[in-house]
Structure formats: structure tokens, C-alpha cells
Amino acid sequence: MFVRLLWFCVVAVILNNFLASSKMLLHRIRPIHLRRMLHTRPQNGSTYDVVVIGGGLVGACAACAIASTPTLNTSRxxxxxxxxxxxxxxxxxxxxxxxxxxxxxxxxxxxxxNVWKIVQKFRYRPVKRLQVWESATDALIVFQNDGLAKNVSYVVEDEVLSASLWTRLGQLDSVDVYHGTAKYTIPSRSRSRDSSASGPADAASGLEEETNEPDPDDLVKLTLSTGEKIESRLLIGADGFNSAVRKAMGVKYLSWNYDQKGVVATLHLSEAQENAVGWQRFTSTGPIAILPLNETKSSLVWSTSSDEANRLMRLSDEEFLDAVNFAMWDDSGKNGAAQAALKTLENFFTYLRPSITLTRQIPPTLTGIDQGSRAAFPLGLGHATQYVAPRVALIGDSAHRIHPLAGLGVNLGFSDVAVLRRVIQEAAHNGEDIGSLRYLLDYERDAQRRVVPIMAAVDGLNRLYSTSWSPAVTLRSAGLNFVNACDPLKRQIMRRASL
Amino acid sequence: MHAKRTVATARVCRNVFHFYSHNGATPLLAFTVSRRYISGGTALDADVSYGQAGARDEGEHGFFQKMSGQWWKTDGNFQPLHAMNRLRVPLIRDSFLAYCSPRIDAEAYRNNAVPFAGTKILDVGCGGGILSEPLARLGGDVTGIDMVAENVRNARAHWTKSLSRRPNPVGSVEYSCSTLEELSQEETSPLLYDIVVCSEVVEHVKDLDGFISAVSAVVKPGGLVVVTTINRTVVSWAAAIVGAEYAMRLVPKGTHHYGKFVTPEELGSKLRRYAFDVRLKHGMRYSPLSRRWSWAMSDAVNYAMVAVKNVN
Known part of the structure; x- marks a missing residue:
């Protein structure tokens, strides 16, 4: 099961608290269309179709998606x-x-x-090829599309993506922006859960009883920090992994910390090159990945134990670069037994399909680092058992948080947006209230069907590659080589991970 | 011959509807139970509405007065009716666009937020307005009629509340407490409506002939009638009467009369007699576990029929 998700590209996860340096703040720009400034304060008593809590990437994208979908674009x-x-x-x-x-x-x-056009105007880097390998054996997997004709993924900086989404938001007339916070209460879903579980006898007896439940038709009421009271037919929680909306919903949240940290930095290559390859190596302390930014610079994401990450943060720039190069090149950690087993298997594959040659490319040597670009943030896993309540839906990190090793976190968030948009568009097309739980449950089902397997696979991979136990090492290396040799399987993985 | 036609029709219907039924369709469960007998539905108001003049059953009326606060509890006793909107609203919308509108391209169709703009719709036996409101949200000018005054009051109150919260302009809804026969006698009514919807109503009509003639009197030439009802078969008897009334005790015994159920053939011939051209017939199925409706190959229990009134 896990092999079909071996898609190794890497990402840095956003964290609020890690932008400490003032230099970073200078560049930390979240644009808003000037026109918006005129009516950013919603009027007291106004009713919205959709209120999005949190204007991060996924929240901004959800607002764009709803405001630019036909049948929904009259929505406020x-x-x-x-x-x-x-x-x-x-x-x-x-x-x-x-x-x-x-x-x-x-x-x-x-x-x-119409957001990608703006991203193109700013900056992005296509990745034509991904090479994933590990430190304990020579096992290797390479992802590329049709002889490099199609890109495997696109490296986009957080700020570029955010700026592009907000630029687009500013162009949409039906979107208002409020800079502040809001208080709200969310109706519980427990009643509907209970009644769906109850037998017909209960349903019949419910006929006689008059319950004091809140009317399911009541809208979500919000009080803004400046005092205005507004209502909304649908509240979307996109407020990150510490989601206040999720807490207000009172849903069960399964989570743990990995005792790992992600170390990020902008690195300089030794010489200018095409730089269209993403690199990822699993080392005994965690995966290290290098993604292209331009001809001379690449971005580092190194997920490692908290202690090791703290040590890396304390190093001087030169020492840090040595550590990165060592992690990418070091051959001393090879597992003899696993390596021998793998060699036999490799010969077997070559015998079966002589055309398979493990085209190992050499990763670039890193010789410099952008001042102040080094940062570290903790990694964790979290999953809300329910994504929806009457008139409420959670999207992105507020519903699910995963390890960055496959670079799928933000992509899962965007796929939530696509699913949610489809569901509420269907509701609107059928003349139904867009906050209707009947339709939102479809979103929950479809989104969870996507998220849960990926989450399990990514967590499993992280654990699988944390061990140095020979049988496990042998198996994972054999698995990796097998997937690499088996094109249909590899295509399937790429398709699934493309979301 | 007949069986063949049924299959062919069903196949056409599947093609027509597959794009919106894919989601709601959960054809896993073999046993089907009419939603009416789970909900206690509009059965009795229909009886009250279309029975012989003055034959109102005060006991049943009282039962419905008690029920009428339940209409908008979407997880309550009327859940199956709410759930049915996922089939019948698209059925009405798509039938109207297919049979009564100039041809439109697929994209314009998908993008049209108000396909019923400027369309007069009559919802017969509207109950709490579960079907009237979505039709109005799609731009329709809906008239809902129901015999139970409590229902009409409830429906009106709900729409007023719903309208006040609604940010975008929609169509209109008016409710009145009357029968179709009474309505058809009013001066303004003849040939007034583009669409007449009789959802879960005709199986309680004592005089089907008179009812269909009243429908015909109020529909514009070229207008549409959409009926959903229950077939008269051994299966529907087992599901609707034995299952729902006796085994599961979802509704009081004696609420339903097997003899009043209407087969598609009978309904079709009545419609044809009153100048309708039957365009579509399709089975429907409710799954009590997933609590969803789906289109079904078999019309042995519930089915929908769509007919267009001849122009001449």
C-alpha cells in the first residue's frame, strides 16, 4: 500500500513563530489590493454566504475558488x-x-x-526530475515524466504563492477582507450523529418530543473584534494546525509530535547549472531535500531530530554547509548485509529488463548560504476525525497536518479546496443551502478518502526510514528499487501524488 | 414488449441523469423502503386534500398538526423528503431545460445559477415547503398549496426567515391552503403554470382522473408536469405497508391504502388522456442506511414520471 505513495519531493511547512529576524520581516509582504482597503470593514448586521477564517494559502485559495466559480460567483x-x-x-x-x-x-x-498567471509573473521553478535515495544502501528511485517533457512539480516560494493569491483576491468584487479577529459559536454535530446511529424506533419516538436543539437553519453568527455582528451561511476554518475553528467545533483531534524539526535555508550551488532536479536523501536522522530555486540557488529542507536540528542552528555558516554536504554525500553509514541483498536483487531486475539502468545523478555541491535564511520548526502529525459541522467546514492544516517529507501538505490543502468547491457548487446548482450538512458530509467523505491514505503512507515512510535494522533496510531498499523498475506502478504513484 | 421499453427508457434516463446521480447514488442496498413510510410524509395531507369533498379526517389532521413543527428538522422524520431533493430538484431542473427551453449549451447550463428565472411553478402538497424553497432559490416563482393550514403557516414562516437571511436575490414563494381542484377553479389559474410538481401526492388521490384533469387545467401548453409516487406491486406492498407500517412501525397502521397506489401505466394513460406527452419514467430507491435516494433500474416501489403538455 505504502509504495504507491513514494513521491518524494519536499516542502517547508509554514510556522508563525519562526520569522524572528527583522530582515525576514522586511520581505514578508502580504499584498492586498488597494481598492479593498476602502471597504474592509463589513457592515454591522450584514449576511455573507461564506466567511473564511484565516487568509493563509489555503484560506485565500478557498475564497478565490468560491468567488470565481460560476453559479457561486454571486456569493459574498x-x-x-x-x-x-x-x-x-x-x-x-x-x-x-x-x-x-x-x-x-x-x-x-x-x-x-487565474492565480497561476500571477505566480508566473513573479517566480517559480519547474522540477523535471526527482531523485530519491538513501544513506544505508544504494537503493534509488527517480521520478520523471515522459523523458523530461512534462514537469514533475513546481517549486514556489511561500511568499510568492501567498502574494499571488492575495492579488487575485483583490481583483474579485465579491470578496471582502477584514483584518482582525472574530468570535463565533458553532453548532454541534453530535445530534445528527446520534440520530443517524439510532434505529427507526427512536426516529418514531422523536416525532412526539419537542427538542430544544438550535434550529439547523440558524446561520453562523460572528462578532468581529471591532464589534460588528455578522452572519454567514457557511464558515470555512482555514486557520492552520492550531485551528480555533476546530476547537470551537469540539471534534476529536488525533495528533502527535515527531520530536523532529525541519531546518530550512537558501543555499548557493558551486556553479550555475540547469538546476531542474529535486533531490532527497533519507539519512539515519531523517530526510534531507534540496529543491531548485534558480540556476545558482536551491532551497534546503532537512527534517531531523530536535537535538540535531538545534545543533545545526547553532553552527556557523561554513560548518552548516559542511554538514549539509556531508549528509548528501556521506557513504559511511552503509549497511553491509542489506547492500549485499540489494545487489542480488538489482542483478535480477537487470536480468528481467536490461533497459533498466539506475541512472544515478550526482547532487550539486553547496558552497554558500543566504544570510539569515536558516530557520527550524517542529514537525507533527494531526488529523481531525470530522471535517464538518452544520454550516462549518475545515480545510487544509486545520483538518490535517502531515510530515513534510513528501511535500504533500499544502497540496492536500488545495485539494480540499477543489473538493469543497465542487460540493457547494453542486448544492447551489440543486437550489440547496450551501451550508447544508447533507452536502458538507460529501466534502468530508471525499476529502478524507484522499487525506487519510496519504497521511498514513507519509507517516509510515517516516518511520520506515528512521530505522537502521537490517531486515527493514533491505526490504525498503528492495521496495524502492522494485518501484523504480516498475513503470506502471511508478506512474500510478505519480498520478496519486499529483492530487 | 413492455418490459423491453422499460429497460430502454431506464437506460436513456441513466444517461441523462448519470452526471448528477453519481454522487448520491448508493445502490448497495437491495431492499428499498418508500420514504413516505419512513417519514410519515405528506400522505395524509394528500388524503385530506384530494379526498371527496368534505371528507377530512380530523384525527389525521391532528396528527399532521403535531408533525408540522418537524418539517425543517433535516435529520428528523422528514429526512427522506429532504434527501429526495437531491434527485427531484435536478429532475425538475433538467427536465425543464431539456423539454421546455430552447437548447442551451452545456457550459451555460452549468453556469446558470437561476435556471427557473421567470418560471411559474406549482408545488402540489407542499407540506413545509421542503421542495418549494430550493425551486425558488433556483429563480422560480413558486406557488405551494397544501390542505393543512398548519403546514402552510409553517412553510410561510420558514420562507420569510430564510428570505431575510438570503444575501442574493431569488425567486418568490407563495403558499396557500387549498386543494388543486379549488385552485383550478380560480379565475387566474387556468394555463398559468410552466411546471406543476406533484411529488409524493398522487398515491393518495381518490379520484385520479379528476386530479390529472385539474393538473392539465393549470399547466400552460408546452408546460411540464413532474410526478413522483409509489407503484402498486407486491414489492411496494411489502415495503410500504408491511415493512413501514407493521414491521418497523414508522407510521400508524392503516395510513396507506394499497389500492390507491398508482402504476406507471395507469398514470401514463391518465396523463395522455389529458393532453400530456409522457417523456420519461424512472425508478427511485431510498437506502435507509446511507439515508440517500438514488435512481434505480426498478420502478417497483418508487418512481418518477415527467410529461409535457401538448401545445395544440
Missing amino acids: VLVIEPRESKPWTTAPEKFSNRVYSVAPGTKKLLEEL
Whole structure:
């Protein structure tokens, strides 16, 4: 099961608290269309179709998606986001140290929403080939599309993606933006759960009883921090993995921390090159990945134990670069037994299909680092057992948080947006209330069918590659080589991970 | 011969409807139970509405007065009726666009937020307005009639509330407490409506002939009538009467009369007699576990029929 999800590109996850340096703040620009400034304060007593809590990538994308879908584009959307920012005209010279690997499915959504055009205007880097290998054996897997004709993914900086989405939001008349916070209460879903579980006898007896449940037709009521009271037919929680909306829903949230941290940095290559390859190596302390930014720079994401990450943060730039190069090149950690077993298997594959040659490319040597680009953030896993309540839906990190090793976190968030848009569009097309739980449950079902297997696979991979136990090492290496040799399987993985 | 035609029709219907039924369709469960007998539905108001003049059953009327607060509890006793909207609203919408509108291209269709704009729709036996409201949200000017005054009051109150919260302009809804026969006698009514919807009503009509003639009197030439009802078969008897009334005790015994169920053939011939051209017939199925409706190959229990009134 897990093998079909071996898609290794890497991402840096956003964290609020890691932008400490003032230099970073200078470049931390979240643009808003100036026109918006005129009516950012919603009027007291107004009713919205959709209120999005959190204007991060996924929240902004949801607002764009709803506001630019036909049948829904008469809807009024409000985005509530505390952080205010200035508009961008061009991308700043300095690269953002947090980057995403945007999967083809996500790119397609962004194209439909006219956001990708803006990303292109700013900056992105296509990845034509992904090479994944490990430190304990020579096992290797390479992902590429039709002889490099199609890209495997696109590296886009966090700030570029955010700026593009907000630029697009500013162009949409039906979207209002409120910079502040809001209070709200969310109706519980427990009643509907109970009644769906109850037998027909209960349903019949419910006929006689008059319950004091809140009317399911009541809208979500919000009080903004400036005092205005507004109502909404649908509340979308896109407020990150510490989601206040999720807490207000009172749903069960399964989570654990990995005792790992992601270390990110912008690195300089030793010489200018095409730089269209993403690199990922599983080492005994965790996966290290290098993604291209331009001809001379790449972005690093190194997921490692918290202690090791803290040590890496304390190193000088030169020592840090040595550590990165060592992690990419070090051959001393080879597992003899596993290596021998693998060699036999490799010969077997070559015998079966002589055309398979493990075309191992050499990763670039890193010789410099952008000042102040080094940062670390903790990694964790989290999953809400329910994504929806009457008139409420959770999307993105508020519903599910995964390990960044496959670079799928933000892509899963965008795929939530695509599913949710389809569901509420269907509701609107059928004349139904867009906050109707009957339709939202479809979103929950479809989104969870996507998220849960990927989540399990990514968590499993992280565990599988944390061990140095010989049988496990042998098996995982054999699995990796097998998948690499088996094109249909590999295509399937790429398709699934494209979201 | 007949069986063949049924299969062919069903196949056509599947093609017509597959694009919106894919989602709601959960054809896993073999046993089907009429939603009416789970919900206690509009059966009795229909009886009250279309029975012989003055034959109102005060006991049943009282039962429905008690029920009428339940209409908009979407997980309550009327859940199957709410769930049925996922089939019948698209059925009405798509039939109207297919049979009564100039041809439109697929994209315009998908993008049309108000396909019923400027369309007059009559919802016979509207109950709490579960079907009237979505039709109005799609732009229709809906008239809902029901015999139970409590239902009409409830429906009106709900729409007023719903309208006040609604940010975007929609069609209109008016409710009145009357029967179709009474309505058809009013001066303004003849040939007034583009669409007449009789959802889960005709199986309680004592005088089907008179009812269909009243429908015919109020539909415009070229207009549409959409009927959903229960077949008269051994299966529907088992599911609707034995299953729902006796085994599961979802509704009081004696609520339903097997003899009043209507077969598609009878309904079709009545419609044809009153100048309708039957365009479509399809089975429907409710799954009590997934609590969803889906289109079904078999019309042995529930089915939908769509007919267009001849122009001449």
C-alpha cells in the first residue's frame, strides 16, 4: 500500500513563530489590493454566504475558488485574517526560505482560478526530475515524466504563492477582507450523529418530543473584534494546525509530535547549472531535500531530530554547509548485509529488463548560504476525525497536518479546496443551502478518502526510514528499487501524488 | 414488449441523469423502503386534500398538526423528503431545460445559477415547503398549496426567515391552503403554470382522473408536469405497508391504502388522456442506511414520471 505513495519531493511547512529576524520581516509582504482597503470593514448586521477564517494559502485559495466559480460567483465572501500587508508589484530579490512543491493537480486548480498567471509573473521553478535515495544502501528511485517533457512539480516560494493569491483576491468584487479577529459559536454535530446511529424506533419516538436543539437553519453568527455582528451561511476554518475553528467545533483531534524539526535555508550551488532536479536523501536522522530555486540557488529542507536540528542552528555558516554536504554525500553509514541483498536483487531486475539502468545523478555541491535564511520548526502529525459541522467546514492544516517529507501538505490543502468547491457548487446548482450538512458530509467523505491514505503512507515512510535494522533496510531498499523498475506502478504513484 | 421499453427508457434516463446521480447514488442496498413510510410524509395531507369533498379526517389532521413543527428538522422524520431533493430538484431542473427551453449549451447550463428565472411553478402538497424553497432559490416563482393550514403557516414562516437571511436575490414563494381542484377553479389559474410538481401526492388521490384533469387545467401548453409516487406491486406492498407500517412501525397502521397506489401505466394513460406527452419514467430507491435516494433500474416501489403538455 505504502509504495504507491513514494513521491518524494519536499516542502517547508509554514510556522508563525519562526520569522524572528527583522530582515525576514522586511520581505514578508502580504499584498492586498488597494481598492479593498476602502471597504474592509463589513457592515454591522450584514449576511455573507461564506466567511473564511484565516487568509493563509489555503484560506485565500478557498475564497478565490468560491468567488470565481460560476453559479457561486454571486456569493459574498469575507476573509478574516489578522495580518495586514502591502501589495507586491514584483518579487523581492531575496528568496523566501519556505518553499512548496506544487503538484500538477494544484497547479491546475491555480490555473483555473487565474492565480497561476500571477505566480508566473513573479517566480517559480519547474522540477523535471526527482531523485530519491538513501544513506544505508544504494537503493534509488527517480521520478520523471515522459523523458523530461512534462514537469514533475513546481517549486514556489511561500511568499510568492501567498502574494499571488492575495492579488487575485483583490481583483474579485465579491470578496471582502477584514483584518482582525472574530468570535463565533458553532453548532454541534453530535445530534445528527446520534440520530443517524439510532434505529427507526427512536426516529418514531422523536416525532412526539419537542427538542430544544438550535434550529439547523440558524446561520453562523460572528462578532468581529471591532464589534460588528455578522452572519454567514457557511464558515470555512482555514486557520492552520492550531485551528480555533476546530476547537470551537469540539471534534476529536488525533495528533502527535515527531520530536523532529525541519531546518530550512537558501543555499548557493558551486556553479550555475540547469538546476531542474529535486533531490532527497533519507539519512539515519531523517530526510534531507534540496529543491531548485534558480540556476545558482536551491532551497534546503532537512527534517531531523530536535537535538540535531538545534545543533545545526547553532553552527556557523561554513560548518552548516559542511554538514549539509556531508549528509548528501556521506557513504559511511552503509549497511553491509542489506547492500549485499540489494545487489542480488538489482542483478535480477537487470536480468528481467536490461533497459533498466539506475541512472544515478550526482547532487550539486553547496558552497554558500543566504544570510539569515536558516530557520527550524517542529514537525507533527494531526488529523481531525470530522471535517464538518452544520454550516462549518475545515480545510487544509486545520483538518490535517502531515510530515513534510513528501511535500504533500499544502497540496492536500488545495485539494480540499477543489473538493469543497465542487460540493457547494453542486448544492447551489440543486437550489440547496450551501451550508447544508447533507452536502458538507460529501466534502468530508471525499476529502478524507484522499487525506487519510496519504497521511498514513507519509507517516509510515517516516518511520520506515528512521530505522537502521537490517531486515527493514533491505526490504525498503528492495521496495524502492522494485518501484523504480516498475513503470506502471511508478506512474500510478505519480498520478496519486499529483492530487 | 413492455418490459423491453422499460429497460430502454431506464437506460436513456441513466444517461441523462448519470452526471448528477453519481454522487448520491448508493445502490448497495437491495431492499428499498418508500420514504413516505419512513417519514410519515405528506400522505395524509394528500388524503385530506384530494379526498371527496368534505371528507377530512380530523384525527389525521391532528396528527399532521403535531408533525408540522418537524418539517425543517433535516435529520428528523422528514429526512427522506429532504434527501429526495437531491434527485427531484435536478429532475425538475433538467427536465425543464431539456423539454421546455430552447437548447442551451452545456457550459451555460452549468453556469446558470437561476435556471427557473421567470418560471411559474406549482408545488402540489407542499407540506413545509421542503421542495418549494430550493425551486425558488433556483429563480422560480413558486406557488405551494397544501390542505393543512398548519403546514402552510409553517412553510410561510420558514420562507420569510430564510428570505431575510438570503444575501442574493431569488425567486418568490407563495403558499396557500387549498386543494388543486379549488385552485383550478380560480379565475387566474387556468394555463398559468410552466411546471406543476406533484411529488409524493398522487398515491393518495381518490379520484385520479379528476386530479390529472385539474393538473392539465393549470399547466400552460408546452408546460411540464413532474410526478413522483409509489407503484402498486407486491414489492411496494411489502415495503410500504408491511415493512413501514407493521414491521418497523414508522407510521400508524392503516395510513396507506394499497389500492390507491398508482402504476406507471395507469398514470401514463391518465396523463395522455389529458393532453400530456409522457417523456420519461424512472425508478427511485431510498437506502435507509446511507439515508440517500438514488435512481434505480426498478420502478417497483418508487418512481418518477415527467410529461409535457401538448401545445395544440
